[in-house]
Amino acid sequence: MNGLSWRLFIAELRRGELIIVCLAIILAVSSVWLFSSVTYQVEAALVSRSSDFLAADRVVRSAHPVDLPLEQQASQRQLNYAEQLLFPTMVFAGDEMALANVKAVSANYPLRGELLIRPALLAQGEVSEAPLPGEAWLAERLFYQLGIDIGADIEVGDKLLRVSGVIEREPDAPFSVFMTSPRVLINLQDAEATGVIQPGSRLSYRYQFAGGEASLTQLDEWLRPRLADNQRLLDVQSAGNPLSEALERAQRFLLLAGLIGVLLASSAIAVASRLYCRRHYDVVAIFKVLGAQRRQVQRVYLTHWCLIVLTAVLLGLALGAVLQLPLSRVASQALDLELPMVWWRPLLVAGGTGWLCALAFTLPTLAQLFGVAPLRVIRRDHDASVVAPWQVALWIVLAVFVLLYWYSASLQLSLLLMGGGMLAVLLIVGLQTLVLRGLTRWREHSRSLGMRLAISSLYQRASSNQLQLLGFSIAIMLALLIWVVQRDLIAQWEQQVPEGAPNHFVLNIAPNQLPEIQQQFADAELSVSQLYPMVRGRLISVNDEAVSQRERSDEFDEKQSERRPGPGRELNLSFADTLDDNNKIVAGSWHGSEVGAQASVEQEFAERLGLQLGDRLLFRVGGLEALVTVTSLRSVDWNSMQPNFYVLMSTDVLDNFGHSYMGSFHLPEGNSRWLSGLLREFPTLVVIDVAALIARLQGVVEQVGLALKLVFAIVLVASSLVLLAQTQGSLDERKRQLVVLRTLGAGRATLRASIVWEFVLLGAVAGVVAACCSQLLLNALQYWVFESPLTLAWSLWLAGPISGALVVALVGALRTSALLKLNSAQLVRRIS
């Protein structure tokens, strides 16, 4: 029986349905592999270095010096101890300057992990400890920004340092991909001399410990009760989390986006396998007439099924692994992280998805096949269905839900997506029906016989076309969105910033520098915005009720989790008696020059934290506290390029705190010399170029665009597979129709026109629907995200139908062109 089963299999392979099933599984598996593996790789890279992240086993972080005998505690417990101080500042080399993130480290840095330093730009990295006093090690990026090489001198604040190394790897490097300036590593002894460390500066102190687990636990016990709310004790777990959470979110997003492709591929599987099974009803009936047991029939078909799925899954995994290489290179560069190859988890997710799709979308039809009665050989209508349609539907909904839940790991999200997805599908299908209806009305006016035939044929197959229409609509919509967002939306947003609006932010102006700096701006005839005093503080309690200091909602801390929600980080607080145009009071009244510890809170921030007028907020700034009462709520125009704050307090609160000032200004092009002169004179100033921020935003959009492009490609291929499967199914019917038309004397041109027009129209309908949906989505983005005026994108309405018609006609023609080449005699033979 085996040889026969095998030959049956080989013969079936040539027919096409199994190939479509195979391709669809390959597509599903490889795309899931692609989307999951890179994130798993990053995760593995993180886990393998988990204790390196902190460059220690425990770290105390604070924005202010911690007033505890930490070093003494460490040595008592035989723990290694190190200190770090981090601050942003401009660094200079000759005329060039760049914003850098300076990390000053004590001699025994790092306590854990490896610091790799290259003695020259092109040399090999060597394991090193902290730089010597008077020396600085720079991230490679800075060498190019400053145009220097090893041995050059740079100024960090007031301090001149010699560049003696290139940072290749820093164990406790930050992981925020888009918002970090390059690192400068110096010795802690030089920190003071830079003159940057002043009250109000953005500083981060880190106290690090490493050693045996028992001593560390003792240290934890000693430290916890003594730490203030604005001082955080981190261990390996709590430090590793922020990135892995972001990663997890990214992975979920990618997988769920990829799910559209997976589901379309599954539809192709379902359509093709139904065709396959239909064709095999007779074969199974013959088997049974000849006395085959149900078990034997099952064995034959399940063997075929397993062979197909196994081959397809393996091919899909291989393809995924190959395609992954360039993708992980991109990720590796973006994250500046060496990525190890990861096999098991993507293998499980991708392979599992493949098997699950194959199971869910073919098994009902296979069950139907196994149940075929032998009597069918005599009576064709004897097709008692073994599996009811509702069972099939339930089965599929269940499978989709399992995938959703598996990818999202959240029941709520799965339910939401399931509901949303169904609604979206209904909407698209509704639109399709409308457009198709319009088309049939148009048929009456068409003169071409081919066109009329095409429209009837399209209408006749309307219900089976629904699926591929859906797929192509989604694919085209994705393409249009990527295109229009990247091309238009960002540009529009940039244009919206008024001419002459501030394009630089200046931070960290010390109070005593204020008059002089304002004078400098005046001399240069540059207008600077209102300069706001600023301190960094932590919200401790609201109406004496402690707020949670958890930085993320998933972080577990018994003490914290019952508290009311907090902002989760230090806030920039400011003080003012006047309001500029982009702040509008929406509730209460602006305190103005009144005193009495009042505060005005931004309304969305207030909403998030459940703050109301009259609430009493307690902030901790350094070692001091400030108690203020909320007397107004404000709305803020965040696009204004002016300094904006969540909390603005009355000026009387200010006096207690060391503060610095910030503001924004417009620097016309070609004035960078003036700016570098200013910064040289006031090395503590930090200047942020908005153009650079926009460039970073564009970077983010591009990366998201890349992911969406991948999804688009997958959806496109999947829809083509559905189209191929569906066309395969209608092939016999088409042949019959061709024969009839031929014998009636229709010319080749008419026949070709009827077939080509059908696909062109199909694609155009999908394109119109896609244009409709992307126009809606575009307007939604404009309204809610970019807050720019709504526009009608004409290009969408052109590009949608045209691209749709082209692509679908191409795929369709590919499958049916052979039909047209056959002469009538061959056709007759084929259909018998």
Added chain:
Amino acid sequence: MTGQYQTPNIIINAEGLNHRVDSGSEQLTLLKDINLQVSQGESVAIVGASGSGKTTLLSMLAGLDSPSEGEIAVCGANLKQLDEEQRATLRREKLGFIFQQFLLIPSLSALDNVMLAAQLRGLDDAKALAAEWLERVGLRERASHFPNQLSGGEQQRVAIARAFICQPEVLFADEPSANLDADNGHRIEELLFSLNQQLGTTLVLVTHDPSLAARCDRVQQMAGGALSEARP
């Protein structure tokens, strides 16, 4: 297995067969009070007009369908008491079938189609046997061809080879020579009756061919679902 009440040489015993189907609002009677006994080694021809119910009767006897009323025993087994699987086993081991519409598997070659029956039966030398039977029906050169590459008559002969290969105890043939020219028709006739004579295969034939019917031991006339003895 039941059937103690039968005399041992009765191989097919159908008693009081009635078959009705619902077709829309009305009920159609396809078989009416049919009683048929066939002894082992006997050859019986069933003749009758198109649509009179011949194929329906044959499918009942072979256990492909169940009558609304009545009992059928084949090879000592009461079909009513067998489930689908047991009937399949019975067909595999003891019955052969030649259909009006050939019923070959389109994706298997002629040789494979013939082999299929032997392999289901578990015969070792299935391939050699299949080749031999193809030769006997005059299709040696066509062994590797697929059904859609064969003419109607050729397909019919493949189907016949497939039915013969297991040397069944009872062979049901639904118009086996309908599509054949005189020469080939004659050849099939010879094959059928040599099987009948050499191995004692019981033959139940449906045919419109008077010469074929004449060679059978008995001829039964089917008319409007009722069966009666016909005297040639």
